[in-house]
Amino acid sequence: MDGKDNIIIKGARVNNLKNIDVVIPRGKLTVITGISGSGKSSLAFDTLFAEGQRRFAESLSSYARQFLGRMSKPDVDAVDGIPPAIAIEQKVNSRNPRSTVGTSTEIYDLLRTVYAKIGRTFSPVSGKEVRRENISDVASYICSSPGTYYILADFGWKDKERRVELLLSLKEEGFSRLLRDGSLSRIDEVLSDDDALSGEEVYLLVDRIRAVSPGAASDDELRDRIYDSARTAYEKGDGRMKVARDDGGSLVYKDFSNRFEADGIRFEEPSELLFSFNNPIGACPECGGFGKVEGIDEDLVIPDKSLSVYEGAVVCWRGEVMKYFYDNCIMNAGRYGLPIHTPYSGLTPAQKRVLWKGEGELIGIDGFFKWVESNRYKIQYRYMLSRFTGRTVCPQCEGSRLRKEALYVRVAGKNIHEMMAMSIGDLYDFLSKAEFDEYETKVAGKAIQEIRQRLSYIIKVGLSYLTLERLSNTLSGGESQRINLVSALGSSLVGSLYVLDEPSIGLHPRDTMKLISVLKDLRDLGNTVVVVEHDREIIEAADCLIDMGPLAGTGGGKIMYAGPIPDTYPEGTGSLTLQFLFGKMKVASDREKRVWSESLKLSGVSHHNLKNVSVDIPLGVMTAVTGVSGSGKSSLVGEVLYPALMRHFNRVAEKPGTFKELGGDLASITSVEYIDQNPIGKSSRSNAVTYLKIYDDIRKLYAAQKYARMNGFTPSFFSFNGGDGRCPECLGEGVVRIGMQFMADVTMVCESCGGKRFKPEILEVKYKDKAINEILDMSVAEAIAFFSDSNDPLSLRIAKRLQPLVDVGLSYIRLGQSSSTLSGGESQRVKLAAFLADGGYSSDEVITRAGSREEHILFIFDEPTTGLHFYDVGKLLKSFDALMSKGHTILVVEHNLDVIAAADWVIDLGPDGGDEGGEVVFEGSPEDLRRRTDLYTGAALSGMQAL
Numbered sequence: 001m002d003g004k005d006n007i008i009i010k011g012a013r014v015n016n017l018k019n020i021d022v023v024i025p026r027g028k029l030t031v032i033t034g035i036s037g038s039g040k041s042s043l044a045f046d047t048l049f050a051e052g053q054r055r056f057a058e059s060l061s062s063y064a065r066q067f068l069g070r071m072s073k074p075d076v077d078a079v080d081g082i083p084p085a086i087a088i089e090q091k092v093n094s095r096n097p098r099s100t101v102g103t104s105t106e107i108y109d110l111l112r113t114v115y116a117k118i119g120r121t122f123s124p125v126s127g128k129e130v131r132r133e134n135i136s137d138v139a140s141y142i143c144s145s146p147g148t149y150y151i152l153a154d155f156g157w158k159d160k161e162r163r164v165e166l167l168l169s170l171k172e173e174g175f176s177r178l179l180r181d182g183s184l185s186r187i188d189e190v191l192s193d194d195d196a197l198s199g200e201e202v203y204l205l206v207d208r209i210r211a212v213s214p215g216a217a218s219d220d221e222l223r224d225r226i227y228d229s230a231r232t233a234y235e236k237g238d239g240r241m242k243v244a245r246d247d248g249g250s251l252v253y254k255d256f257s258n259r260f261e262a263d264g265i266r267f268e269e270p271s272e273l274l275f276s277f278n279n280p281i282g283a284c285p286e287c288g289g290f291g292k293v294e295g296i297d298e299d300l301v302i303p304d305k306s307l308s309v310y311e312g313a314v315v316c317w318r319g320e321v322m323k324y325f326y327d328n329c330i331m332n333a334g335r336y337g338l339p340i341h342t343p344y345s346g347l348t349p350a351q352k353r354v355l356w357k358g359e360g361e362l363i364g365i366d367g368f369f370k371w372v373e374s375n376r377y378k379i380q381y382r383y384m385l386s387r388f389t390g391r392t393v394c395p396q397c398e399g400s401r402l403r404k405e406a407l408y409v410r411v412a413g414k415n416i417h418e419m420m421a422m423s424i425g426d427l428y429d430f431l432s433k434a435e436f437d438e439y440e441t442k443v444a445g446k447a448i449q450e451i452r453q454r455l456s457y458i459i460k461v462g463l464s465y466l467t468l469e470r471l472s473n474t475l476s477g478g479e480s481q482r483i484n485l486v487s488a489l490g491s492s493l494v495g496s497l498y499v500l501d502e503p504s505i506g507l508h509p510r511d512t513m514k515l516i517s518v519l520k521d522l523r524d525l526g527n528t529v530v531v532v533e534h535d536r537e538i539i540e541a542a543d544c545l546i547d548m549g550p551l552a553g554t555g556g557g558k559i560m561y562a563g564p565i566p567d568t569y570p571e572g573t574g575s576l577t578l579q580f581l582f583g584k585m586k587v588a589s590d591r592e593k594r595v596w597s598e599s600l601k602l603s604g605v606s607h608h609n610l611k612n613v614s615v616d617i618p619l620g621v622m623t624a625v626t627g628v629s630g631s632g633k634s635s636l637v638g639e640v641l642y643p644a645l646m647r648h649f650n651r652v653a654e655k656p657g658t659f660k661e662l663g664g665d666l667a668s669i670t671s672v673e674y675i676d677q678n679p680i681g682k683s684s685r686s687n688a689v690t691y692l693k694i695y696d697d698i699r700k701l702y703a704a705q706k707y708a709r710m711n712g713f714t715p716s717f718f719s720f721n722g723g724d725g726r727c728p729e730c731l732g733e734g735v736v737r738i739g740m741q742f743m744a745d746v747t748m749v750c751e752s753c754g755g756k757r758f759k760p761e762i763l764e765v766k767y768k769d770k771a772i773n774e775i776l777d778m779s780v781a782e783a784i785a786f787f788s789d790s791n792d793p794l795s796l797r798i799a800k801r802l803q804p805l806v807d808v809g810l811s812y813i814r815l816g817q818s819s820s821t822l823s824g825g826e827s828q829r830v831k832l833a834a835f836l837a838d839g840g841y842s843s844d845e846v847i848t849r850a851g852s853r854e855e856h857i858l859f860i861f862d863e864p865t866t867g868l869h870f871y872d873v874g875k876l877l878k879s880f881d882a883l884m885s886k887g888h889t890i891l892v893v894e895h896n897l898d899v900i901a902a903a904d905w906v907i908d909l910g911p912d913g914g915d916e917g918g919e920v921v922f923e924g925s926p927e928d929l930r931r932r933t934d935l936y937t938g939a940a941l942s943g944m945q946a947l
Helices: 040-058 107-118 135-142 160-172 187-191 214-218 220-236 323-332 349-357 364-374 379-388 416-421 424-433 438-460 477-491 509-524 536-541 576-581 633-648 694-703 706-710 772-776 780-788 793-807 824-836 845-851 870-885 897-902 926-930 936-943
Strands: 006-012 020-025 029-034 076-080 085-088 120-122 147-153 177-180 183-186 202-211 240-247 250-257 292-296 389-393 497-501 528-532 544-549 558-563 599-605 613-618 622-627 661-664 671-675 735-738 746-749 857-862 889-893 905-910 919-924
Touching (some): 006 040, 020 528, 020 544, 029 040, 029 576, 040 076, 040 085, 040 497, 040 528, 040 544, 107 416, 107 438, 135 220, 135 250, 147 220, 160 187, 177 187, 183 187, 364 379, 379 389, 424 438, 438 477, 438 509, 477 509, 509 528, 509 536, 536 576, 544 576, 599 633, 613 633, 613 905, 613 919, 622 633, 622 897, 622 936, 633 671, 633 857, 694 706, 694 772, 694 793, 793 870, 824 857, 824 870, 870 889, 897 926, 905 936, 919 926
Parallel strands (some): 029 528, 622 889, 622 905
Antiparallel strands (some): 006 020, 006 076, 147 202, 240 250, 292 389, 599 613, 735 746
16 A cells, blocks of 8 residues: 555554554545544544644745744654645634624625625615716717707806806816806806806706717717717716707706715725625724624513513513603504504514604603613613613614625625525525526626535535524534535635544434535545544445544554445454444443423423424433424523523523423422533633542542651642642643743743642652652543552542543543543533532532432433444433432433434424424424434434334
């Protein structure tokens, strides 16, 4: 094998890799899989991508390299045949509040080009198109029918003080006649006649032309003469001119202007910068292009949009003190077309404008707050203003981010903000059906085609429900990665190496085949695609499979299988992945379904796209909430159910979305916990053992050693967060950060402690020949083996408390590993391990109660299988069983078919995403759902292997 057709890796030893050799075919789709901690990311990102990026950087000039920073060489003997590498990871790359889906995919840039080239400007007054009339328009008018035409210039006659001066100047230039009050006069006559000088309508005659017949349009000499005369008339009239046609003794005037104006308004010429909210030329002057300002927040003023004005939807008008404004609205609403008995959510934009802006005698909400503002010297009114103030939609641009002049321009009947606000699926359909004339196709056809193509890629990766104006920093990690994948396809790079980290995260099985199609498109462009993945369909679609194992951490780092997926099961293989693919192992083969008698009832949910839905959530069992992306799962569970339960238990929470009632057997649960994928700590000092409070016991164990007692070392001396034992130079971090004024900070190993975090005398304290820093460098599995091999009760307790981390598939993480280096899925499983901890050794009081049979907690998990292999999913389900055996309830938002099939109850939302979703299409057991092949989730369950 050579490096022309393959990437050849020899002797890779990065992290836990065991000096492995592997061959990855170029121009193919390769999937790297394996259990958590087996070395997948070490091979894909820390070896393959790192070396590809380093070599590309080395090919650049020394001047260019200084801006890229130093890239260290991975611990590998050789890597041959590697192309330039691009990593697309599970990260929200942009925190910029200006970045949107449209800008990150460059679709917005293409839209700006289209609007600048073929956009038509319409007057907001008359609705008529604004056009700049050029000299060819003048010629076409004159040549359209026979007659006598006068080409006239409006030369500034209205300036009475300068009339004589103007006429003398025109005479010197060779002009001799004026059209005054419908008749021709010589300039000399007007200069000598005071009455003529006081006339109102006087125009400069530039030329008099007789068009013989419509055929004159082909008379080049005549057309050239008209061009010259019209050009002169525009010049003398500062962009304006008239053509008078002799209609049997009376003159008929037609105005021409190349000023780009109409209805007394001078409009901006369409340009790309006019449509950029990142440039002062196009950005709204009120909000600076952000779309939001500090102001009165609609959601705070009208929190329940299912109420009508009559029912008290406007919260600030409730009560006797502000009743005057409520009565004013009720009495005057009828005459201004505001229906007071219609729910606020059912009002039209025009009706809402009346309610907010007021009209005539109706004061309106904005008028009310202006009155409050005028009384802000009183404390109660200052409090009212602060109560209803928030980050709200900019009143000037109404969230479009652009100045009003940009919104006067339309393409296919829509302005650019209207296109940005459409769902990507709807926008693709709209542009596919829109008709463009020959000129528009010639000028902007390629850009429109490119927009359609990029939109189709976004739809293929299952994100048709997003809008182009959606902020990039509000996307999930999976959505962000797939948007970056679309950008990669749009760039049309060839001969590159793309390394992706689980692109299927957050994707419903319905959309997985579309994602596979996109990955193959990227491959077929001539690129090598390497994907770290656990999804069965993506694994089976790969050209090459690399399975890492056999275990996690130090027990992994080996190649268990490498090559195309075989047609038959290879007997004797150590590959766990192949054992699951061929049915030799199953995720939850011995799991029994549970029964229940109590449930929660949530009814009348109308939040975001949810359409007045009601659901039952059984208690004491596991319920899976499923549905395609954008169907309303997160809205239902994370934005309505969870905050509603938090408020029920008198705990601080965001205001829940609109719902009618939360009832059922509420008294049967004592608390609710939302186990999300946010980091477990707020600083780089936190780690899994500090979060679980296990490190307290480790410090006590070291403080109990003889050398520590002799020197008076208490447990606080073994803390790297404080006390007298940590290194004074790096303050217990093991590294020091050097601030660079114009460059990124540089992180270096602390020279004082050598990265060991503690003072030398603290490291002299040993337990079983290990210092405290050596304990922090152990993996969870190594630490359990170390502390279990002892008769010390405290040591045995530490080993027991570490066991839940193994149970959730985190045996490979190091005890001292910073929480900032954990993925979202790993952070979520650390939180789960804390609840599984027996005896209440955990980071939170409520976790302490999780082991109690008197407590019945509803646990909510958001896609807990993120980053999990089939084998780890089985471990996760056992962890859920452990919680349910103590009387707790599990509610999971999930796409993983193995988890859905293992659930006791399924709530399926749909039938599609966005406006086409928001309905409960199924409630029942997985077995019943499997028979509903008319539903996306049911069809996917029906097609999977039986558990």
